[in-house]
Amino acid sequence: xxxxxxxxxxxxxxxxxxxxxxxxxxxxxxxxxxxxxxxxxxxxxxxxxxxxxxxxxxxxxxxxxxxxxxxxxxxxxxxxxxxxxxxxxxxxxxxxxxxxxxxxxxxxxxxxxxxxxxxxxxxxxxxxxxxxxxxxxxxxxxxxxxxxxxxxxxxxxxxxxxxxxxxxxxxxxxxxxxxxxxxxxxxxxxxxxxxxxxxxxxxxxxxxxxxxxxxxxxxxxxxxxxxxxxxxxxxxxxxxxxxxxxxxxxxxxxxxxx
Amino acid sequence: xxxxxxxxxxxxxxxxxxxxxxxxxxxxxxxxxxxxxxxxxxxxxxxxxxxxxxxxxxxxxxxxxxxxxxxxxxxxxxxxxxxxxxxxxxxxxxxxxxxxxxxxxxxxxxxxxxxxxxxxxxxxxxxxxxxxxxxxxxxxxxxxxxxxxxxxxxxxxxxxxxxxxxxxxxxxxxxxxxxxxxxxxxxxxxxxxxxxxxxxxxxxxxxxxxxxxxxxxxxxxxxxxxxxxxxxxxxxxxxxxxxxxxxxxxxxxxxxxxxxxxxxxxxxx
Numbered sequence: 001x002x003x004x005x006x007x008x009x010x011x012x013x014x015x016x017x018x019x020x021x022x023x024x025x026x027x028x029x030x031x032x033x034x035x036x037x038x039x040x041x042x043x044x045x046x047x048x049x050x051x052x053x054x055x056x057x058x059x060x061x062x063x064x065x066x067x068x069x070x071x072x073x074x075x076x077x078x079x080x081x082x083x084x085x086x087x088x089x090x091x092x093x094x095x096x097x098x099x100x101x102x103x104x105x106x107x108x109x110x111x112x113x114x115x116x117x118x119x120x121x122x123x124x125x126x127x128x129x130x131x132x133x134x135x136x137x138x139x140x141x142x143x144x145x146x147x148x149x150x151x152x153x154x155x156x157x158x159x160x161x162x163x164x165x166x167x168x169x170x171x172x173x174x175x176x177x178x179x180x181x182x183x184x185x186x187x188x189x190x191x192x193x194x195x196x197x198x199x200x201x202x203x204x205x206x207x208x209x210x211x212x213x214x215x216x217x218x219x220x221x222x223x224x225x226x227x228x229x230x231x232x233x234x235x236x237x238x239x240x241x242x243x244x245x246x247x248x249x250x251x252x253x254x255x256x257x258x
Numbered sequence: 259x260x261x262x263x264x265x266x267x268x269x270x271x272x273x274x275x276x277x278x279x280x281x282x283x284x285x286x287x288x289x290x291x292x293x294x295x296x297x298x299x300x301x302x303x304x305x306x307x308x309x310x311x312x313x314x315x316x317x318x319x320x321x322x323x324x325x326x327x328x329x330x331x332x333x334x335x336x337x338x339x340x341x342x343x344x345x346x347x348x349x350x351x352x353x354x355x356x357x358x359x360x361x362x363x364x365x366x367x368x369x370x371x372x373x374x375x376x377x378x379x380x381x382x383x384x385x386x387x388x389x390x391x392x393x394x395x396x397x398x399x400x401x402x403x404x405x406x407x408x409x410x411x412x413x414x415x416x417x418x419x420x421x422x423x424x425x426x427x428x429x430x431x432x433x434x435x436x437x438x439x440x441x442x443x444x445x446x447x448x449x450x451x452x453x454x455x456x457x458x459x460x461x462x463x464x465x466x467x468x469x470x471x472x473x474x475x476x477x478x479x480x481x482x483x484x485x486x487x488x489x490x491x492x493x494x495x496x497x498x499x500x501x502x503x504x505x506x507x508x509x510x511x512x513x514x515x516x517x518x519x520x521x522x523x524x525x526x527x
Contacts, residue, residue, distance in 0.1 A: 008366055008374075008401050011381035015373075018380055069279075072272035080269055089273070091510060096280050099506040100462045102479045103499040106486065107283035110290055110496075115299045117286060141280065170265045199370020202464055206486065215372050222376055222469065228384070231376055238370045 038233035078152035127209035144189035151185020313497035322481035336400030341407025375469030390472030407452035414448035
């Protein structure tokens with residue numbers, strides 16, 4: 001019954017073992033002998049270090065952008081809008097979640113293009129780092145809005161009124177009451193935005209121009225270079241990062257919000 | 259909360275801006291499918307239905323669509339069977355390694371798709387010696403779709419409790435009969451919601467598919483991605499994208515109907 005699950009775990013384990021295999025420089029054949037060369041390459045060759053750090057930086061930026069964009073709309077939905085409006089807004093935010101990932105990335109290719117609507121309005125960042133961050137933030141936005149909305153809904157109205165009665169301004173209430181209580185929800189959302197950005201290579205190809213991220217290196221090593229052991233070694237980086245991240249945020253209680 | 263008029267206005271403006279940000283790109287895709295310019299010059303000089311005719315005649319797009327539908331249907335069936343059994347086993351019986359299994363089911367979707375992709379690619383090619391193709395895509399999609407069914411069924415089972423099944427057993431029904439007459443009817447809408455999510459997830463998937471598809475099978479996302487950078491195919495790709503945008507309203511409508519009758523479906527992942 002759990003055959004598929006076991007098979008999947010075996011596949012993951014095998015991947016991990018493959019990461020320690022080498023590749024013959026001359027023939028390109030995979031040599032099944034234990035070696036740490038792949039990991040050595042990973043840490044010593046500057047280009048891979050740069051790409052790892054760059055990918056982490058982009059993931060962090062995308063997460064921050066999503067958190068900033070998500071808060072006002074989630075707050076409006078949870079605390080200000082009337083129930084009927086709220087219901088419509090939830091659907092409006094959910095709807096793009098169902099639209100194809102690829103189509104959404106493609107849509108931004110059109111938005112950013114030199115002859116597209118942004119250029120017509122006056123300015124487009126073009127294909128590259130800025131365009132990529134906008135596109136990724138766009139792609140993962142619902143994954144941030146929904147947990148934050150759920151988190152804000154759980155903040156009791158009475159607390160907000162109490163804060164107001166005690167003389168706090170609305171902004172003060174948001175800063176000192178709402179945000180600390182909603183923090184685990186932001187962390188829950190960030191797990192998605194962070195993890196999804198780490199593994200992405202499709203959007204990078206569509207709107208990133210010449211830009212390379214971790215996923216592209218893995219992809220190129222499986223396909224063109226046919227160096228599966230190195231791809232496997234590099235693919236352990238996002239796994240390790242995510243495990244560390246999950247371990248770090250577990251204490252905030254965010255994982256119960258997933 | 260005593261929101262001042264000013265704050266309320268700011269929030270309203272932000273909300274409106276986010277909605278524009280969310281829908282403008284999708285609207286652009288739909289509009290561009292009528293744009294007479296081959297390179298989508300904005301604003302469009304004139305509108306045309308030419309690209310829609312061209313897309314309807316495109317054999318590549320059509321066969322990719324059929325492949326995608328077949329794979330999504332098969333993967334959904336696999337996910338339904340395995341996801342239901344896993345959820346039943348976990349919530350109705352206690353056994354060794356129970357917690358580990360629930361983590362295991364979530365793993366394929368919690369890890370970046372690229373990891374799942376090359377893990378399966380490696381397992382198929384170098385360990386099992388299976389030729390990549392239609393079958394390997396179905397297995398791969400089935401693997402990460404299990405979680406949607408599993409989540410929905412497990413949530414439902416937890417809410418239902420076991421009293422109904424016990425009553426059925428007390429009245430003399432065997433396990434299989436109880437499942438058929440008592441458990442299954444109560445699970446039906448949860449199964450539907452899970453299946454809907456699984457189908458959508460599989461239909462849209464590209465990362466894992468890239469690594470498990472081999473060279474001669476093309477799903478629709480793979481076809482779009484392969485033709486995206488060819489200027490000649492641009493308008494046809496855009497029409498396909500526009501169709502997908504419009505079609506994505508269907509699952510929303512279905513999910514909304516489902517949640518009206520029986521609790522909101524648990525969103526993936």
